Amino acid sequence: MENISLTVLFSVLIALFLCSAFFSGSETALMSLNRYRMRHLAQTGHRGALKAQRLLAKPDRLIGLILLGNNLINILITQLATYIGYRLYGDIGIALATGLLTLCLLIFAEVAPKTFGALYAERLAYPAARVYALLLKPLYPLVWSINLLSNTVLRLLGVRANEAQQQALSSEELRSAVNEAGSLIPRKHQRMLINILDLEKATVEDIMVPRNEIIGLNLEKDLDELASELVNSQYTRLPVYVGNLDQVLGFIHLRKVLALIYEDRFSIDELRLLLKDPYFIPEGTPLNRQLINFQRERRRIGLVVDEYGDIQGLVTLEDLLEEIVGEFTSDPAARSPEVIPQADGSYIVDGGIHLRELNRVLGSHFRLSGPKTLNGLILEYLEDIPDANTSVLIDHYPIEIVQIKHNGVKTARIGPRLHR
Template identity: 55%
Template sequence: MNEAPLEILFAILVFLILCSAFFSSSETAMMSLNRYRLKHLVGKNNRGAKRAEQLLERPDRLIGLILIGNNLVNIFATSIATVIAMRLYGDAGIAIGGVLLTLVILLFAEVTPKTLAAYYPEKIAFPFTLLLKPLLTIMYPAVWLINILSNNLLKLFGINADTKNEQQLSREELRTIVNETSPHIPSRHQGMLTNILDLENATAEDIMIPRNEVFGLNLDDDDDTLVEQLRSSEFTRLPVFRDDINNIVGLLHLKHVSQLFDQRGQFNREAMMDTISPPYFVLENTPLHTQLFNFQQEKKRLGIVVDEYGTMQGLVTLEDILEEIVGEFTSNIADNIEEIFPQKDNSYIINGTINIRDINKALDWQLPIDGPKTLNGLLLEHLETFPDAAAGIRIGNYGFEVLEISENIIQTARVRALIKKRH
């Protein structure tokens, strides 16, 4: 080696530095690959992705191969650089060569190639697998031996390298991914995806039509009253009950209303009883994603929400759940009634029967939703009594003023978001 021309030694040194850059960039690129995008590309029969997935099935072997190769070429490069430096500078060349080689390796074999690989992992990893796979086959005995030794060392620390590390995303992590990919997903679709993830956090009680707002048919009413209610109904499905809403006997779909009248146009109560379908009951604490599946399985579109004692609390429909995902889309008159009225002083006059979640969505507020579901219930819980008119209270960062009470219900309240004081 001492007699070899300097030109050949420099050529060998350059080749070794390029090899070091190859192994360094390979390591960064392979470890930087997005595993979920990799699976997607494998599904599209991308050859480079398939090779990368095979190598990543045993990352310990891949890392072992890369580190063996990188250390070998760096050690040989050090030896060659020492010979060159000593022939040029004598004994002082050992220090000079070490410093210069360190700078060269850092710049051309470590920092630059690894940075490039981190920015473009697929463009670098997929072509490089063409060399990594045969190299792994050739160097497999050395890789196997190194892995056996290193895995046994890991076992001393309670780590089993043979156990597969399955990367599973939590709901919050998946939400972060959806938000991070916003340039590639339309904002409306992004909102729908996050709303689907939120279904698990809401229950039937959160979105149900409250009992006091349920419109139904009372069999104790006379025929004329029932006919008038059928003609004026804005809903396609009506609960049918006797005496009290808790005593529901079934549901009537208005598509069958023509069957309720005889040839002379007279209302037939017995025909109505034969037409109604059995009621479908839903527990109030059923998560929305579960209830959506239940509606699908049972082929239902409306459920009677009951508490643990079987007392009717309200109604939940398939449309209500779908609106939690895609937003308001119904054209029912009842759904277009305004319940939040902005005022000039930046406050809002809000109906007491409105759902707290609807207020939070409409105004981007953070009112508590863990307890009562309506504004009336929230205020009564904190007031702990039925207040006189104009009673005021503060809940969190929001101020409330009761404006109207009737029938033991807070009908309207003035609400404003309070400005937090800065210390």
């Protein structure tokens, strides 16, 4: 090597440093790749993503290849730098080369390329994956031997490389990913995705119309009175029963029965023929499960029953979809007639309103783990039926009972949230 000029030796040394930087940076880049984005790109035919996906499917093989190349290059750098130092300054040059080489390797072959790989993972990882795919073919026997020895050591320690599996995102991790998407997903769509994830946290009791508020047809009424209720109904589907709601016969669609009324063919018998069998929903059913059940059963409305079979309320597909997309109207008064804003900044609220809806309309933060309605929340807090004009502070919101009816809070006034 004494006949080789120092210029050539320095050129080779620089080239080796670049190779070492490539191995170090590409290792970090490949391990920092967003696996879900990589999978998406691979499905669209991105060659670099396809090769990276195949390499990362066997991480022990990839790491073995990278470390084999990186260590080989670093050994060559050490030998060459030591020789150059010796040629320039003799024995002192060897010591100088060792100190300088440590600093150069740390900066130019480790910290800088690894930082670049972490910051620009895709820019470096996908081209590097093509290089590694080519290197793996001739070096496979050597890499396989190294992996065999390293995996044997791991097995002795109770670790098996083939047992490692990629974990799917939990709902909380997916929620964080959606929130951090920024401008990649429109804000409205982000809210819808979050609402879908939140469906599993709510049950049908959280959105159902309570039993005492269900509007239906009682076949014990006079025929003319039934016809009047049908013509003036604001709902498309109504439960039909005899005497009380526990004797429900089914649901009627107004589109089918109004034609009979206008053609003067309306009768109880004709009405019964148009009924669709009632659909019952067990209480405690999560909203995400009920959405699937509605789709599977091809239903849009159902009655919620408790463990004894007693009807507790009514749920519609529209109510469930509003949990995802929000209200179908932008008019605040039409959106929630149960919440009436006042001039002083407070709100007159119906006691039967669901707390989830109240939180959505007011932006409040009433806890949802207990009672489902405002009336239930107040009664649980006071452990008694209050008198009108009683005031309480619940979850930092001042609440004044305005009206009591049928042993419950009919209306209440909610003021702005008090700071702690």
